[in-house]
Amino acid sequence: MLHSFFRVPALFLGLMLTAGFGLFGCSETTPPQEERLSILGLKRTAPTSPSDTLPDPIPSFTLTNQEGKTINNQTFAGKVYVTDFFFATCPSICPKMQSELLRVYEAYKDNPNVLFLSHTIDPAHDSIPVLRDYAERLGIKDASRWHFATAPHDTIFNLARAYMTGAQVDKTVQGGFAHSGTFALIDSKRRVRGIYDGMEKSQVDLLIHDLPILLKEEAEAKQTAAK
Amino acid sequence: MSWPLSLLRAGAVAAAGLLLTTSVTGCFSNKQNEGAKLYQTHCASCHGDQGEGLRRLIPPVAASDYLVKHRNELPCLIRQGLNGPIVVNGIEYNQVMPGHKTDLTDADIANLLNFIQQNWGNHNPPYTVREISELLAPCNGSIIR
DSSP states (O other): OHHHHHHHHHHHHHHHHHHHHHHHHHHHHSOTTSOOOOOBOOOOSOOSSTTOOOOOOOOOOEEEOTTSOEEEGGGGTTOEEEEEEEOTTOOSSHHHHHHHHHHHHHHTTTOTTEEEEEEESOTTTOOHHHHHHHHHHTTOOOTTTEEEEBOOHHHHHHHHHHTTOOEEEOTTSTTSEEEOOEEEEEOTTSOEEEEEETTOHHHHHHHHHHHHHHHHHHHHHHHHHHO | OHHHHHHHHHHHHHHHHHHHHHHHHTTSOHHHHHHHHHHHHHTHHHHOTTSOOBTTTBOOSTTOHHHHHTGGGHHHHHHHOEESOEEETTEEEOOEEOOOSSSOOHHHHHHHHHHHHTSTTOOOOOOOHHHHHHHHGGGTOOOOO
């Protein structure tokens, strides 16, 4: 009893310490005043070397957007993008979520280096005309900036995992799908650089704050590559 | 030992009671406050914190002509939900609105509707609970607990 009582805090302390060292590790290599976003994600593949601890990149994907155009990783090459999962008839969290993402979109509307990608988790209902109607009603006229995309069910649900969003079929909830309102921020190297709760204004404010940090990093990387 | 403890408890209850009454009588009657809470729980994530709706996707309940024109249909609309086009302030919307088949009583619907009917630019007469029950009869939606 006593033993198990202590085990959990010890594990927690261990995690905290690891996290603490991790932070120190970063601040040693970069000047302390320079903010840099962490690289997030899960590692499912075997490491290529003992020092390979980086999470798996977003896998290759092929989707169709609201204009019926095929989009894939190449569509987002050299850009950063924000992604989420929704469905058009979602009666619970989606309107709130999409109105928050709309706030981010409005803030970066004039920056062509920031794209948006909303995946439907109900491809059976959300046909291309349905997605187009949804996008238009939301006021998104430029499909090349904010893609509302569909693909076979399995593709979408696998991508949701890669983007660290929970999405699954659940007949017990209203609308028939359980999903979280997570926004993921992806860099040009297909890495997750931030996850945010799209239902929380403060979290979405953080995303709006984080985007310039990533854009600065991307711009610097491009400059270095050009030299 | 037990005397100061019970005194402390009585004091805490009195303080909590005072806090409750001051906050409730502040600007709302109890019933209107209930309506605001019900709105936050059941409506705000789609219709917005201020009833503003969402672009052309979700119709507003703020300053909405629908509340006046379809006053008598609103209790059944909340009970049964809506699936199909709806015109609000001259704009057509077409989304699914989930119903509330069992989780709201007639009194809840009265509180909720009265809050909406008298806030955010709406100045419409309130419903009585009895009126709500009568309006729910055509959709067999009256729930009195």
